[in-house]
Amino acid sequence: MSRFGGSKNKEVPAITSSSLSDIVFMLLFFFMVTTQLRETENKVIVKLPEASEVVKLERKDLASYINIGTPTKNYQAQFGTDARIQLNDSFKSIDDIRDFIAAERESMSEGDRSFMQTVIRADEDVRMGIITDVKQELRRCSALKIMYASRKTE
Amino acid sequence: MAKKKTPAINSSSTADIAFLLLCYFLMTTTMGSQTGLSRRLPPMPEKDQKVDDQKVNRRNIIIVKINSADRLLAGSEPIDVSQLKDKIREFLTNPTNDPNLPEKEEIDIEGYGKYPVSKGVISLQNDRGTSYHAYIAVQNELVKAINELRDDFAFKNYGKPFIQLTEEQQDIAKKAIPQNISEAEPKDVAKRR
Numbered sequence: 001m002s003r004f005g006g007s008k009n010k011e012v013p014a015i016t017s018s019s020l021s022d023i024v025f026m027l028l029f030f031f032m033v034t035t036q037l038r039e040t041e042n043k044v045i046v047k048l049p050e051a052s053e054v055v056k057l058e059r060k061d062l063a064s065y066i067n068i069g070t071p072t073k074n075y076q077a078q079f080g081t082d083a084r085i086q087l088n089d090s091f092k093s094i095d096d097i098r099d100f101i102a103a104e105r106e107s108m109s110e111g112d113r114s115f116m117q118t119v120i121r122a123d124e125d126v127r128m129g130i131i132t133d134v135k136q137e138l139r140r141c142s143a144l145k146i147m148y149a150s151r152k153t154e
Numbered sequence: 155m156a157k158k159k160t161p162a163i164n165s166s167s168t169a170d171i172a173f174l175l176l177c178y179f180l181m182t183t184t185m186g187s188q189t190g191l192s193r194r195l196p197p198m199p200e201k202d203q204k205v206d207d208q209k210v211n212r213r214n215i216i217i218v219k220i221n222s223a224d225r226l227l228a229g230s231e232p233i234d235v236s237q238l239k240d241k242i243r244e245f246l247t248n249p250t251n252d253p254n255l256p257e258k259e260e261i262d263i264e265g266y267g268k269y270p271v272s273k274g275v276i277s278l279q280n281d282r283g284t285s286y287h288a289y290i291a292v293q294n295e296l297v298k299a300i301n302e303l304r305d306d307f308a309f310k311n312y313g314k315p316f317i318q319l320t321e322e323q324q325d326i327a328k329k330a331i332p333q334n335i336s337e338a339e340p341k342d343v344a345k346r347r
Contacts, residue, residue, distance in 0.1 A: 018165060024172040031179035049287040051294040053301055054189040063188070119188060122286050128220075129282030131289075135337070139198045149190040150290055 044069035044086045049124035051150040062115050063147075064104040066097070068130060069123035083126040085134065094133050101141040121149040191293055196336065214256040214273045216245050220292060222283030235291050242299035246272050246331070266311075266326045275334045296335055303331045 046069045057063055067086040071079045075091075084091050087100045105113055118138055122131055138146060218238070219227040226233055228241050248255040256274035263269055276296055280289055301316065304327045308316040312323055319327065 017169065021165065021168040021172055024169055024176055028172050028176045028179065031176065035179050035182060049290040051191055051290055053191065053294050053297040055192050057188040057190065060188070117192075119190065124285070124287035124290070126286045127282060128280045128284040128286060128289055131286060132280070132282065135195060139195050142197060144195040144197060145192070146195055147188075147190040147192045148290055148293065149188060150294075152189050 042067065042072070042086070043075055043089075043091065044071055044084055044123070046121050046123045047125075048121065048149055048151045050153045051148075052153050054150055054152045057117070057119065057147060059112075059115060059117070062108065062112055063117050063119050064101070065119050065121055066100075066134060067121045068126055068134070070125075083123070083130050085130070094137055097134065097137045098141050101138070101143045105143075115145070116143060117145040117147055118143050119147045119149050191290070191297060193293075193335075193337070211257070211273075213254055215275050215277055216242070217277045217279060218292065218296075220278075220280045220284045220288055222281040224285055224288035226292065235288075235295060238292065238295040239299045239302070242276065242296060243303060245276075246274050246299065246303060248272065248274075261329070263326055263329045265322060266330070269330045271330060271332065275336055277336045293335075297333070300331060300333050304328070307331055 044067050046067055068083055069086075070076075070081050071084055071091070079091055085093065085097075087096060092100070101118070105116060108116060120131065120134065135146070138144070216229055217227075221227070226235060226238065228238060229245075233241060245255060248258065256272050258270035258272050260268045261271045278292065278296070304316045307327050307330055308314055308319055308323070312319055316324065316327060
C-alpha cells in the first residue's frame with residue numbers, strides 16, 4: 001500500500017496566499033465605494049457649537065447642507081469677514097436658497113422627497129439674524145425638517 | 155529546443171499594495187456621522203389665515219427669550235442657562251397642579267391607557283443679535299429637560315431608560331411627553347423689511 005506508506009515526502013504544503021490579495025481587494029473596493037470624499041470645498045469657517053443631546057443624522061443621502069460662517073482667509077479680501085452662506089460650492093444669498101432647495105428636491109426620488117432634511121451647519125459665533133432669515137426662507141420653501149448641526153459633548 | 159516556460163509572476167506583493175490602499179481609504183473614510191439637534195419648523199401660515207386662531211391659554215405657554223447679549227428670560231424672570239432645565243421640567247410636569255402652570259389633559263394613548271399629558275408649549279424667541287451658540291445651548295437645555303422626563307416615564311413604567319425601550323414603547327413615551335417647542339415667528343424680521 002504505497003498510498004499510506006510514503007512518509008518520506010511528507011512536507012507541509014505551503015499555504016497559498018494568492019487569495020489573500022483577493023480578500024484585501026474586496027475590502028478595498030468596499031471602502032472605496034463607501035468613502036465619500038469631501039465633494040465641496042469649505043469656503044466658510046464653521047466651528048460647530050456643542051450640545052449634549054444630539055441625535056444622529058438618519059439618512060445622509062437625503063440631507064442637504066447649508067453652511068454659514070465667515071469666509072476663509074483667501075476669500076476674505078473678496079467677500080469680507082461678515083458671515084456668509086455657502087451652498088454647494090459658492091457663496092450665495094438668502095434668495096438663492098429657494099433654488100437650492102428646489103434643485104436638491106429635484107435630485108431625489110419621488111418617495112424620498114418628504115424625508116428631505118436640511119442641515120444647518122453654522123459657526124457658533126454667527127448671529128441669529130442670518131439664521132432666522134434662512135429658517136424663514138426654508139419655511140417658505142416648505143423644507144420643514146431641519147437639523148442644527150452640533151458636536152456631541154458629555 | 156527546450157520548452158520555454160513562462161515564469162510565474164510573483165504575486166505576493168499585490169496583497170501589500172492592496173493593504174496600502176486599504177489603509178488609505180480606512181483613514182480617509184468618515185464613518186462618524188453628522189450629529190445635531192433635529193427640529194421641525196412650523197409651516198408658513200396661509201395668507202388669509204388669521205394669526206390668532208390658534209390662541210393658547212396663557213398658563214400653557216412659557217416664553218423663553220434670548221436677547222442680543224445672550225441673556226435669558228424664562229416666563230417673566232431672568233435666569234441662567236443652567237437653571238433653565240429645571241424650570242422647564244417644573245413647567246411641564248406641574249407636580250402640584252398649580253393653576254399658573256399648564257393644565258393636563260387625560261389622553262388615551264394606544265397601548266398604554268390614559269395618561270395626563272401636559273398641554274405646555276415652550277415658545278422660544280430670539281433677537282437678531284443673539285449668538286448661535288447661546289441659541290443652541292438653550293435648545294439643548296430644552297431637549298435635555300424633555301429627554302429627562304421621557305427617561306423618568308420610561309423608568310416608572312418599564313424600568314429601563316428611554317433608549318432601551320422598544321420602538322412602540324418609545325412612541326408611547328413620546329406621546330406622553332410631547333416635544334412642543336415652538337420657534338416663534340420672528341418679530342423683528344417684519345420690521346426690517
